[in-house]
Amino acid sequence: MKLVSPPVPRGVPEATVARLPLYLRALTALAERGVATVSSDELAETSGVNSAKLRKDLSYLGSYGTRGVGYEVEFLQHQISREIGLTQDWSVAIVGIGNLGHALANYGGFASRGFRIAALLDAEPERVGTEVAGLHVRPVDELERIVTEHNIAIAIVATPAHAAQAVCDRLVEVGITSILNFAPAVVQVPEGVVLRKVDLSTELQILAYHEQRRNGSALALTAEQAVELAKAVRG
Amino acid sequence: MKLVSPPVPRGVPEATVARLPLYLRALTALAERGVATVSSDELAETSGVNSAKLRKDLSYLGSYGTRGVGYEVEFLQHQISREIGLTQDWSVAIVGIGNLGHALANYGGFASRGFRIAALLDAEPERVGTEVAGLHVRPVDELERIVTEHNIAIAIVATPAHAAQAVCDRLVEVGITSILNFAPAVVQVPEGVVLRKVDLSTELQILAYHEQRRNGSALALTAEQAVELAKAVRG
DNA sequence: TAGATTGTTAATCGATTAACAATC
DNA sequence: TAGATTGTTAATCGATTAACAATC
Numbered sequence: 001m002k003l004v005s006p007p008v009p010r011g012v013p014e015a016t017v018a019r020l021p022l023y024l025r026a027l028t029a030l031a032e033r034g035v036a037t038v039s040s041d042e043l044a045e046t047s048g049v050n051s052a053k054l055r056k057d058l059s060y061l062g063s064y065g066t067r068g069v070g071y072e073v074e075f076l077q078h079q080i081s082r083e084i085g086l087t088q089d090w091s092v093a094i095v096g097i098g099n100l101g102h103a104l105a106n107y108g109g110f111a112s113r114g115f116r117i118a119a120l121l122d123a124e125p126e127r128v129g130t131e132v133a134g135l136h137v138r139p140v141d142e143l144e145r146i147v148t149e150h151n152i153a154i155a156i157v158a159t160p161a162h163a164a165q166a167v168c169d170r171l172v173e174v175g176i177t178s179i180l181n182f183a184p185a186v187v188q189v190p191e192g193v194v195l196r197k198v199d200l201s202t203e204l205q206i207l208a209y210h211e212q213r214r215n216g217s218a219l220a221l222t223a224e225q226a227v228e229l230a231k232a233v234r235g
Numbered sequence: 236m237k238l239v240s241p242p243v244p245r246g247v248p249e250a251t252v253a254r255l256p257l258y259l260r261a262l263t264a265l266a267e268r269g270v271a272t273v274s275s276d277e278l279a280e281t282s283g284v285n286s287a288k289l290r291k292d293l294s295y296l297g298s299y300g301t302r303g304v305g306y307e308v309e310f311l312q313h314q315i316s317r318e319i320g321l322t323q324d325w326s327v328a329i330v331g332i333g334n335l336g337h338a339l340a341n342y343g344g345f346a347s348r349g350f351r352i353a354a355l356l357d358a359e360p361e362r363v364g365t366e367v368a369g370l371h372v373r374p375v376d377e378l379e380r381i382v383t384e385h386n387i388a389i390a391i392v393a394t395p396a397h398a399a400q401a402v403c404d405r406l407v408e409v410g411i412t413s414i415l416n417f418a419p420a421v422v423q424v425p426e427g428v429v430l431r432k433v434d435l436s437t438e439l440q441i442l443a444y445h446e447q448r449r450n451g452s453a454l455a456l457t458a459e460q461a462v463e464l465a466k467a468v469r470g
Numbered sequence: 471t472a473g474a475t476t477g478t479t480a481a482t483c484g485a486t487t488a489a490c491a492a493t494c
Numbered sequence: 495t496a497g498a499t500t501g502t503t504a505a506t507c508g509a510t511t512a513a514c515a516a517t518c
Contacts, residue, residue, distance in 0.1 A: 015509060017444050021437040025419065039475065048421040052511050059477055067476040068518035084440050085447030092439065103338030109419055109436045114443075153446050154439060177449060178442040184260065184344055186283040194445045196438055201344045202256040203431055204327065204389060205319050207413040208349075209252050210429045211388050212320030214412060250485060274499065287487050294501055302500040303494035 012083070016057045020080050022047050023054070027077040039070035091118040091152045095167050096159030097127055097137050100182055104156060105133035118150040123163065140167070144174040154178045161185035168195070247318070251292040255315050257282050258289070262312040274305035326353040326387045330402050331394030332362055332372050335417055339391060340368035353385040358398065375402070379409045389413045396420035403430070 012020075026046040030038055040058075044051035058064060058071075064079050065071045081087055092110070094101050097120050104110075105117055120137045122128060128139045138146060146152065155176045159167050164183035171179060172193055181187055181197040189195045247255075261281040265273055275293075279286035293299060293306075299314050300306045316322055327345070329336050332355050339345075340352055355372045357363060363374045373381060381387065390411045394402050399418035406414060407428055416422055416432040424430045 011448075012444075013508070017441055018437070020444070021434070021440040022421070024440075026421070040477095041475085046421065048423065050511075052513090053509090055475095055477065056510080063477070065476050066518060067516070068474045070475070083444070085443045086440065088447075090439070090443050090446070099338040099341045103334040104435070106334045107435060110439065113436045113440065115436070115439050154442050178446045180438050180442060186257070186261070186281065188283065192449075194442060196442060198433055198435070198438060199256070200339070200342060200433070201348045201350070202253070203415050203433060204325070204345065204350050205256040205259075205321065205348065206252055207389050207415060207429060207431060208320045208325050209255070209318070211325070211413045212323075213246075214427075248485070275501095276499085285487075287489090288485090290499095290501065291486080298501070300500050301494060302492070303498045305499070 012060045016060055017084075019047075019049065019053075019057055020084055022049070023057070024077065024080045024084070024086075027073055027080070030073050031077060035073055037070045038073055038076075040065070043071065086114045089114050089116055090154055091116050091150050092154045092156060093117075093119040093121060093143075093146065093150070093152045094156045094158060095121045095140065095143075095171070096157060096163070096183070097122045097130075097132055098158065098160075101156075101158035102132055104158060104182075105135070115154070118152055119146045121146070123159075140170070143170055147174050147176065152176070154180065156180045156182065157187075158182045247295045251295055252319075254282075254284065254288075254292055255319055257284070258292070259312065259315045259319070259321075262308055262315070265308050266312060270308055272305050273308055273311075275300070278306065321349045324349050324351055325389055326351050326385050327389045327391060328352075328354040328356060328378075328381065328385070328387045329391045329393060330356045330375065330378075330406070331392060331398070331418070332357045332365075332367055333393065333395075336391075336393035337367055339393060339417075340370070350389070353387055354381045356381070358394070375405070378405055382409045382411065387411070389415065391415045391417065392422075393417045 023043065026043055027038075029046070030043075040051045040055045044054040047054065058076075061079055061083050064076050092115050094105055094117060097105065101120070101122075105120055110117060117133065117135070120132055120135050121140045121143060122137050123140050125139075127137050130137050153176070155171050155178070157164055157167055157171075157179060161183045162185070164181060164185040164187050168179055168181070168187045168189060172189055177193050179187075179189065179193065179195045181195060182200070184199055184201055187195060187197075258278065261278055262273075264281070265278075275286045275290045279289040282289065293311075296314055296318050299311050327350050329340055329352060332340065336355070336357075340355055345352060352368065352370070355367055355370050356375045356378060357372050358375050360374075362372050365372050388411070390406045390413070392399055392402055392406075392414060396418050397420070399416060399420040399422050403414055403416070403422045403424055407424055412428050414424065414428065414430045416430060417435075419434055419436055422430060422432075
């Protein structure tokens, strides 16, 4: 008996997963405008990627287009929704109701995409009980009960940096396996837990890097060329 | 005379640039604790990356370590700051003072990293003039004057999706070349302008994808294994 | 059939990683 | 000198892209 080949890798590349929401948004806009069919060129254009990448991405999900024609907007929309898991609603808890947590609780973009902010938690006694976005802020002590009661699958962490690791540890303890971290801190989670982070200062720092390079570039280029020129002249 | 070799590519890979703020934050924490020297293993650990990657990243900046010893914390901190462009302060404008813009204006993490929120702008007449984070909200009409007056280099866009493109067009017109976009919309900018985006819903959708896969995985794996098993049995 | 457009192949590019020679 | 740790090399991996055969 021959050894069987290793199990097919299966699964969509991470870079593709990160773009699926983009395509979905573009398709939703097209559907609202009553567009029935779209080509990869057009959909790529409205999604801000090139069409080769779009087709490659979609090919990981299946063959949902028609050669010579394009993609049926609503059909593709449904297929991507299903792939991402948006055919169901997800309950989300936000931990840390400061400036940012407050804004996130009130952010309209979540509900329209199938994410229901189901609970707000904070460690500060003076914040507990206050009403934010129509919800009463609960103490973090009640985390376990709240997660179970509301069937919460995803947690958003918007605490100060120093509290982030402890909060994430607690979240993992009570069974949360998907965390979106806004606290500017390195957080370790056990394997099997997916942690993504949004780091506001880091984003600005990356921009600053490019901005600085831009300002210096005229000079730097001249210097570089000068060296090359010197070499060339020397022969 | 021989042709000179093409100019050295020079410049730090984008993936490295995105991690420099992480290292900087770890170094700042070490400096505050009075640590003078750190090895790549230790710094990698506190930064949440592996040490090979850290050393490779740092090697793009120069040879700032000492073999057998490690890196001098404050020296490396300074070198990275210089590379990112944090030896100077940057003035930032926020356009769109809704929930999110409001929270960003009050976000403490910016100032401590050399970013000064210098102006807030909004298109809604009823928001103009209100005070947020110690600043008076200005009308977007005044953009050009404000950008010049405050020497603003970086803009944060926190408008509704439908306004984002027009706002970015205006920003580019008045000479802004670095934009951080929070609006859930595809925005096109001319070459030479750096646009980064933070998409809150997309982040949740990526988590939802993994969460869904996790739930389905026990079943899927069994099915997959069943197929392999069937093949194996058939010989 | 002629024209259009997908799905896939293969080349290329950039990022990650392990390993180790250089060197303190 | 012996031990430690950097900086770099080279292998590997994953993502991007152009090109085109398949097919509506």
